[in-house]
């Protein structure tokens with residue numbers, strides 16, 4: 359029989375979302391006539407694609423149906439016109455030194471954050487925040503970079519940096535020397551955003567310790583304050599210690615279209631086993647050329663339209679729509695005496711569960727009393743216990759309706775239930 363990758367057997371059985379479905383299913387079966395459930399648990403966008411992107415993709419499909427406009431395999435790293443548009447609009451216009459050759463178009467940041475492990479070696483000391491986007495953890499488990507999982511869901515061999523209200527959801531700098539650090543700002547799930555000082559401390563740490571930062575900026579477009587950094591490359595020295603992942607999933611609603619990019623700067627190096635320095639960009643280019651055949655021409659034309667004048671305006675409108683949802687959620691929950699975090703520069707509101715309820719206790723309360731589905735904070739890591747995530751990705755009607763239902767909940771009365 360063929361051998362399997364036994365690292366997969368270390369994975370904690372996909373617990374969070376199956377458990378949510380199980381509880382929702384059980385509730386629906388027990389209360390068949392009840393009001394429709396409103397799902398504020400998902401991390402997926404709900405609004406239609408920006409018109410500029412649709413039009414660009416429609417034109418691209420038509421071109422592909424002609425002899426002159428047909429495109430076969432494209433460059434594995436992406437078409438130059440898209441890489442150039444990204445470099446100009448997302449970086450150069452903001453004074454960040456990133457060039458088109460350092461941008462690698464992909465079919466998603468989820469894949470990029472996983473694939474990057476292909477070019478990194480064994481034995482790196484790896485840090486992730488807790489709570490965290492689970493992909494960073496699970497992909498390291500699959501790659502054999504961890505030990506076994508413990509009862510709290512933490513894997514041996516990983517360094518967990520706890521995020522909580524007490525530290526303002528700002529991960530403490532590690533006391534020890536680490537080699538790879540995953541950071542995500544604006545953050546999923548806590549909705550926290552990083553200040554320039556905070557990112558500078560991380561860049562300084564990485565430079566001092568020869569560490570690599572994997573900076574996930576999937577929610578960059580949701581930053582509302584122009585003074586906040588939008589890229590790790592806003593920080594001096596980041597080109598020597600960080601790669602950045604960006605995606606069109608959350609700004610342009612491309613979750614079902616699939617387009618993202620990784621920035622791997624020239625001159626950013628890792629170490630070979632003989633101690634010599636190796637450029638990561640060269641390895642990444644080699645990895646992508648060998649294992650990836652590029653994102654479709656049609657989709658890349660859709661992504662390019664994000665940077666057109668109409669595209670920019672439509673994206674601003676889309677982001678403000680979701681951020682207005684987030685403000686409605688924040689206001690409603692605050693009015694009810696709940697302590698809320700995030701939701702100001704991110705589409706997620708992170709709240710402290712009230713009345714001594716744990717994350718799943720609050721999940722059950724919202725499900726039963728309000729018929730609203732959210733995400734228990736403990737599902738994102740042990741330190742997420744006692745917190746809960748609500749997503750602003752929904753229609754206005756659903757958000758308003760959900761908040762009206764939550765306003766009628768009795769938190770204190772069910773504390774012991």
Ligand SMILES: *Cc1c(COP(=O)(O)O)cnc(C)c1O
Nearest residue numbers: 466467468491546576605607618
């Ligand atoms: C949604 C999301 C992404 C984007 O992933 P894609 O694969 O590009 O859709 C990346 N990181 C985080 C933390 C996310 O929540």
